Amino acid sequence: MATVTLKGNPFNTVGNLPANGSQAADFTLVANDLSSKSLSDFSGKKVVLNIFPSIDTGTCAQSVRQFNEEAAELDNTTVICVSRDLPFAQGRFCGAEGIENVVMLSDFRDGSFGQSYGLTFADGPLQGLHSRSVVVLNENGQVLYSEQVAETVDEPNYKAALTALLDA
Template identity: 80%
Template sequence: MAIVTLKGNKLNTIGNLPKTGASAPDFTLTKSDLSTASLSNYKGKKVVLNIFPSIDTGTCAQSVRQFNQEAAELDNTIVLCVSKDLPFAQARFCGAEGIKNVEMLSDFKDGNFGDSYGLAFADGPLAPLHSRSVVVLNEEGKVIYTEQVSETVDEPNYKAALEALLDA
């Protein structure tokens, strides 16, 4: 289990992020139109998993905006923004913000994504939401970069995640 903080207060996650070089765990998540998506839908593309507790917080919303802006310039790359928010809330946010370069996916049905990626909060006020994390995959679905943000209210290291894509 990993330890992160929320405004300085320690929180535990249920496990650890996948290791660099490992195959990313498969997933089934819900799209904004209520259809399903799995990792296999993105085979052959580089994937940035931007994972966060809720789109209705400032830092989470900013991470989606930032990756949306950055993703517009990336070749053969998709940014998947994953939370436990309902698909309706995710769609509302993207519509209001003009977000078009990322795909929103929800883990609201069973939480298996948060469990298999080891990033669901195990305790504290945000349990069982997802801890703020970034996982980058190459075209073969291998993990090439991970970051679990140590302080939940902080933004991820966008530059490091995007540089991992360029090095892949």
């Protein structure tokens, strides 16, 4: 269990992020067209998992914008943005913002992604949503970098995540 804060108030998650060097757990998430996507669909590519509570908050939206901009310049890399938002909300946001370089996936059906990656809030006002986190994987699904943002309203360390990709 990890502890993060929301505006200074501490809350727990159900576990801990996968450790660097470990094999990432497969997942099944929902795309904007309601199809299912799994980690194996991105086999052979480096993957950045940009995980957040809700696309309808400023910091979450900014992380999608930032990774969308950065992703345009990355070779053999897919940025996957994951939340428990409905795919319709994710699609609406991307359409309104012109977001085209990231893949939006939802964990709305059963929350199993958040549980297996240890980042679902276990208590507090965001209970059941995902804590803001970034997990970077190599082409074989091995964890190169992980960050669970200590203060939920803060943005992730984009530079550290992207450096992990470039150093791989």
